[in-house]
Amino acid sequence: MSTEYGNIGEDLSFRERIEDRPKPAVMWVSGLLFMILLQFGALMKTVMTTVPWQSIADAIPGTSPWAALAGVGDALAGLPTLLSRDVIPNQGYQIPGEGWEGTFLGLEPGVAWALRVVLIYGYSFALLGWTFYGYELFRRHYRAADWTPYDDMMNRLEGHRWGQFGLIVVFAFVVMAVFAPALGPTTVQYNIAEPYEHEIQYYDENAGEVVTTLVGNANLQSVSKGAGGRNIGPGEYDDFGRFHPFGTLPSGKDLFTFMVAGARVSLFIGLLYITLAAGLATVLALLTAYYKGITDLVVVIAGDSVQALPQLLVLILLSFVLSDTWIAGIYDGGLLLALIFAITGWPYLWRAVRGPALQVSTEEWIDAAKSFGQKPGVTMRKHMLPYVVGYLLIYASLSLGGAIIGVAGLSFLGLGVNPPTPEWGRAVSAGQPYVATASWHISLIPGLMVVLIVTAFNALGDGIRDAIDPQSEEGSTEATAGGTGA
Template structure:
């Protein structure tokens, strides 16, 4: 028993050093996958620093271009292999999602390598959790939609038929070529072409989903009333929604876990103070409070970061941590009453070590469940704020603004402007909730029937949410 314990205390780095083969094989594959898109990562990081660096990238619009023009005889020029713009764009989208799926498979392969070669235990409770999640159809549905949404956000610049810079931010500084009705090749700014591709409710002024405009540009989701490509708008909007959601969840989750551990360990006055603070924030009307803070802080330097996206993330984190804290406070209180916590105290172990090693692992699963569900709520809240003209500042794309822009065209030929983003918002929010359900049922198999001690812990954890 003592020998097994000594083995378990060996660090993962030491285990890999003893048997480096499987880990090195997996690492080589991961580096090859990363190398395919390393240029995009470098460009993104350097763009944040204000000095973007361009490097060759495999899955890019430069390698697989779709922005070309069609000659009067029907032959396409300046597109990938002379394919029609729609086919070139679809090929790039398929390759990007295949690349992302390959990463997913390789990460799963990495988990299997760890389990087979570097984990001393033949079985852990995590194995059963993974098996239950793999058979949870509702959770798998959520995982598929969340995967598609995350890939859209991460690869937004390459997925769109065009770029935000060309069609939204600075359209009059970019040009396209097309053949006019007289068969002459003309050069026109993207902004001028947008004016001729507007969707404004009538059949003669509408570019719907899966259609070309008069300039040979392909629009998978149609165009906006301004003539800007809607798919590019939605892909860029997915990126900012994901940034706000993840940033706010990470910050609020850290605060929630810290307060839950401290209040469960010390109880008494510390718990009372946090309860008063949390309940005070929760008692305020959430939407009105967020709107008030976004207006009051709208002129600060925080609003200049990421077009107001960082400010919204901070606001949602500051107002959302009590809900996550209430969700994990119950499980933390139950863990604090266990015998091994008393034993750690009696041995003089520092409180921070006890909370980190012996308490935190037991509540992180519940935090993951409620964070997944709350992330969907944040996405729909951001869309609601943008619908009201608050939050993310225009012209930065955001899904709620598209719904607002198209609400007067719902019963016209341009129905797609509000309908598509509305459906995507509902689908993504439902998917995050479904994924949260799947994770909950994987962690606690008795939660579906509401029976057993695990269900009681879940009920105690979620009572304040």
């Protein structure tokens, strides 16, 4: 065996192998806990802001548990973190002839912001590397089998450059969503949602002193409308000493802050949609493959009926009909949009995994399980589900890209997530009148990011497909990005 237990390891349970050699496991778990504790407050803030607990509590009368959970989460989210804007601040003011005041170590706001971004991404990729290292420790010390099919899958993925590109970009997108409050040069609450309830200090050359103004007033004087010198482009400072990595919007709000917050919204909608749709598709695929006959016919008719509906019209209709309900108030329509995508998108995933489920249902071990009287649920879970999961990962990755571009397209048309919640498609729409002006960045940057993320999800899906099935042919699949994008 390749493990350090030799043949004896095959007779030990996983717990016994850890007890017999605890040092590697203790070392890895200790390192993981240490890395999580460094950013625990930021992680809790992500949970509390991505999943709108307080909005749920406000929308559903009499839900005291949700309110209590929101209170506990807010308290945990207030814990200090190492890589936060409080530790590495990037907002301040500069008096002529003197250094910057209020920024980290007196650095320029742009430099302080870039330092925080580099450290956050360095931390995140170190955490990803530590996770892969834990898998290697498991293979070396605690896995009883000398070889599993997952080894070949990992080896093929290691040589799949297109899939690795997708993995890196998707992970960077997830990091952007998770650490959005710390990555932005400012915050959504401060700059976008409530600009007239917060103040900033800046040096007024006419007055010759440091003065205070509302963020909303500063935004009005930092607009990007492409004419008359009214433009704050990528990497520029405004007259109030604020650094804008991607420039500003026509409203004067920071575009980078809008983008990182929009990444969180897109990820929330995409993951919720794919979780619901994939769960329903998997259950139906296993049921139809196991029972066949009338069960398969009923699901086929239901799936064909849903697919026959024009998805865009269904989205528009349901969004309008349910616009005044409590569910539409959660996440400014984001939750409703995810549910509608799941209702209209599950047939695509079901058809993608129905074939593999039918294939495995004809194997001899399934017939053997039935002849021994094994319960259908146990047979589907133990002997059929593992075979289907690999294919589900492929199509789920492709469908996530489709969901993101679908939400962006709807928001571009004014049908998606409502203001003030940021969404990438709305930024593209806001910058459309200024494409041919100095404010080209408003539409171009969000548009390029949508294309990049969707391409990355498709690349990751291709990599997973080729890792699972080395004989797979290059080409399109049934669950392409267009399958879920309205």
